[in-house]
Amino acid sequence: MHTCISLLIISDALLHHIWRSNPSEFPLLQNLLDALQITTRETRNKQINTEHIMKYITWTLNININIVRIIARPKSWHKNYCFTYAFQNTLVKLLKPNQLKPIHIINFKKKYYIVKESVSLFPLLLRGVNPQDDLTYKTVSIQAYQILDILRGNTAHLSFPFTINIYTSYHSVQETSLEIARNMVGQLLTKDTSDVLSVFLTPDMEKKLCKNQFSEHNQEFH
Numbered sequence: 433m434h435t436c437i438s439l440l441i442i443s444d445a446l447l448h449h450i451w452r453s454n455p456s457e458f459p460l461l462q463n464l465l466d467a468l469q470i471t472t473r474e475t476r477n478k479q480i481n482t483e484h485i486m487k488y489i490t491w492t493l494n495i496n497i498n499i500v501r502i503i504a505r506p507k508s509w510h511k512n513y514c515f516t517y518a519f520q521n522t523l524v525k526l527l528k529p530n531q532l533k534p535i536h537i538i539n540f541k542k543k544y545y546i547v548k549e550s551v552s553l554f555p556l557l558l559r560g561v562n563p564q565d566d567l568t569y570k571t572v573s574i575q576a577y578q579i580l581d582i583l584r585g586n587t588a589h590l591s592f593p594f595t596i597n598i599y600t601s602y603h604s605v606q607e608t609s610l611e612i613a614r615n616m617v618g619q620l621l622t623k624d625t626s627d628v629l630s631v632f633l634t635p636d637m638e639k640k641l642c643k644n645q646f647s648e649h650n651q652e653f654h
Contacts, residue, residue, distance in 0.1 A: 446535070449546055450495065453533045468492055483519055483602060490521040496534040497521070498637045500555045515555040516604035523617060525635045527583060534638055557634045559606050569594065569629045579631065582618040594627035596620040
């Protein structure tokens with residue numbers, strides 16, 4: 433089952449859904465608005481960018497919200513459609529204590545559906561690149577816990593013969609997108625080497641850990 437909502441009132445409908453899904457945290461809608469420090473009038477401002485709204489809500493409430501877009505593919509492709517992220521927040525998923533129930537929204541033909549059941553989708557965050565189960569660079573294996581430690585800035589115990597730069601995105605991007613460079617979320621700097629491994633994180637919709645959820649991305653960004 434799902435609830436259809438209009439793009440123009442997505443913020444208002446979303447706030448009501450968060451409130452109704454978490455009654456112990458927000459007994460009244462006003463409790464949620466107070467937590468976000470916004471007014472009811474502001475939730476109806478149609479000029480606010482949707483991604484800006486999602487960033488603010490997910491960071492402020494530490495809530496995992498995914499907006500997944502269904503995109504039609506050319507008829508020559510094996511499948512007629514694919515799933516991509518219109519919005520997701522990698523660091524909230526991996527590093528923040530998510531006390532509130534996650535919310536998954538499907539965007540199809542300009543309509544939005546809040547999914548009430550658990551989902552088993554894996555939208556592509558880096559278009560055209562499938563996430564790898566194992567990450568190895570020049571015979572050196574990089575483990576999921578090491579990636580998480582770099583994200584947390586806990587790197588004193590880590591040593592690699594190359595620098596590791598970690599990137600992500602709030603929405604699906606092409607592998608060559610310059611936006612990737614603007615979303616560096618972690619770095620392990622190794623002195624006396626110019627060798628750099630660029631890692632693009634691709635978490636799934638619900639899991640907090642990034643094990644088996646990251647992709648190698650060895651491109652220089654300019």
